[in-house]
Amino acid sequence: MDAEPEEVGFDAQRLQRVVSHYRRYVDDGRLAGWTVAVARRGRLVLHAHHGLADIEAQRPVADDTIWRIYSMTKPITSAAVLMLYERGLLELTDPVARYIPSFADLRVYRAGSAANPGTAPASEPMRIWHLLTHTAGLTYGWHHAHAVDEIYRAKGFEFGAPRGMDLATACDVWASLPLLFEPGSEWNYSVATDVLGRIVEVVSGQRLDTFFAEEVFAPLGMDDTAFHVAPDELDRLAGLYMPNPAGGLLRNTSLGDNATREPTFLSGGGGLVSTAADYHRFTQMLARGGELDGVRLLGPRTIAYMTRNHLPGGADLKAFGRPISSESPNRGVGFGLGVSVVVDAAAGKTLTHEGEYAWGGLASTAFYVDPAAEVTAMFFTQLLPSSTYPIRLQLRALINQALVD
Structure with missing residues (x-):
């Protein structure tokens, strides 16, 4: 950890509710395993794992577990x-x-x-x-x-x-x-x-994987983020699962195995795999206004412009959007340049703040950056589809209830 929770305004005991809550998801068979990471003012205050990255191999989630981030690729492409x-x-x-x-x-x-x-x-x-x-x-x-x-x-x-x-x-x-x-x-x-x-x-004039590698991943030190997992790293890749109607989880190999091969189709909308450590660096770059460890990818005004609501007339997704398969609310949430943006927290009935921006992936991964609270949070698991459980809404409530300053 970079800081004890109390150093940056968290109640440590209340913050542990994040861990105990999501432990139950694993213990009752809804998820195989997960990683969660929470930072405030750039200092990591919670980094926890529970459960298995791969049920069949009985391999636990670890610091270096590789996850399919699916649509969490989108903010990276938008930043590019x-x-x-x-x-x-x-x-x-x-x-x-x-x-x-x-x-x-x-x-x-x-x-x-x-x-x-x-x-x-x-x-x-x-x-x-x-x-x-x-x-x-x-x-x-x-x-x-x-x-x-x-x-x-x-x-x-x-x-x-x-x-x-x-x-x-x-x-x-x-x-x-x-x-x-x-x-x-x-x-x-x-x-x-x-x-x-x-x-x-x-x-x-470059392939998308080359541009990402040279212009985004190398500068940010995102060494484990790519469009597929190298053969000698496959033992770090998490299994991809779906709920079993009879109880427990079913492995989805038809989609899951795509991450094990170099793709012909480089999907800027959903093709990347990454680790919690790597994506944490991307969120910190965003939260710091486009810069991390002396490397600047974007200007602070560009980040501010990216993360404001760009829907015409200041509309939210409930009014302007077509429904999508997601557990996240559309009321009070607009859309920026590649990320959702909270425009009315009361309307969304989720404990957060106006200006929070976020997105998630098909396999129930999620991140958000809350500039008002100076908080970044990420959750990684591998469950299809992301609308199965209200993981993302609960994450916000569990983190914000632990803020006491």
């Missing part, structure tokens, strides 16, 4: 885009078609079935800020909420991309499919951040 923006290499208002020409002639779904959709030309170009805010009109096949989702699945896009397809080809396919709505008119969680990953490649 903003790094290029700071260098004057792109504008947030640029049409996506400037970098990916197939996005020039978009069509919007109007009516009909997935087999025979009625569409009309988009009246507004899709722009980079639409991608950053998930207002581009794109979607995910796994939503199972609309005919356009079904079209994505029919093209092989449910989780990830069809085997063997690269990022550039995937973007061209998405550009050929109907948009869910006019860009900028609604919010829908989507492959937008994967498209941003391709823009990073085009603008930088």
